[in-house]
Amino acid sequence: MQHNNPGLEELTRQLLEFRDARDWRQFHSLKDLILSLNLEAGELLELSQWKPEQRFEEEATADPMHQRLQEECADVLLYLLLIAERTGIDLQSAAANKIAANHLKYPVEKSRGTSTKYTEL
Ligand SMILES: [Mg+2]
Incomplete structure (x- = not known):
């Protein structure tokens, strides 16, 4: 192995x-x-x-x-x-794209320290 x-x-x-x-x-x-x-x-x-x-x-x-x-x-x-x-x-680019999308959904100034879903921010 x-x-x-x-x-x-x-x-x-x-x-x-x-x-x-x-x-x-x-x-x-x-x-x-x-x-x-x-x-x-x-x-x-x-x-x-x-x-x-x-x-x-x-x-x-x-x-x-x-x-x-x-x-x-x-x-x-x-x-x-x-x-x-x-x-x-392509998992690596799909994952990188998802992280980039999450940055847009969860801007630090709105999401820091809260577990609130992006639709409620
Ligand atoms: Mg198993």
Whole structure:
């Protein structure tokens, strides 16, 4: 197993190679990729179930919880990469565009220190 630090393009390449070696493309409909992303996000959520907020924050930085969080975050990212590849989305520019849009929605002078939604600012 490789323990390098690849970028999103290289991760996508590795993921497609993994998928295609197993002939799993046939199972990866866009709908099921989105469904799977949400199931993995649910696994991430499950790690915090029934835990007081402060205790969970403390556990999250040390093993074994840190390892479990790492694995579920990776699962979410990998499905996101498959969705982006299928639909031709450049995740890095989409994310950068979203941050720029959020700057406009939430100007610092109106939003600093408040959790109010932009429609109410
Ligand atoms: Mg998982």
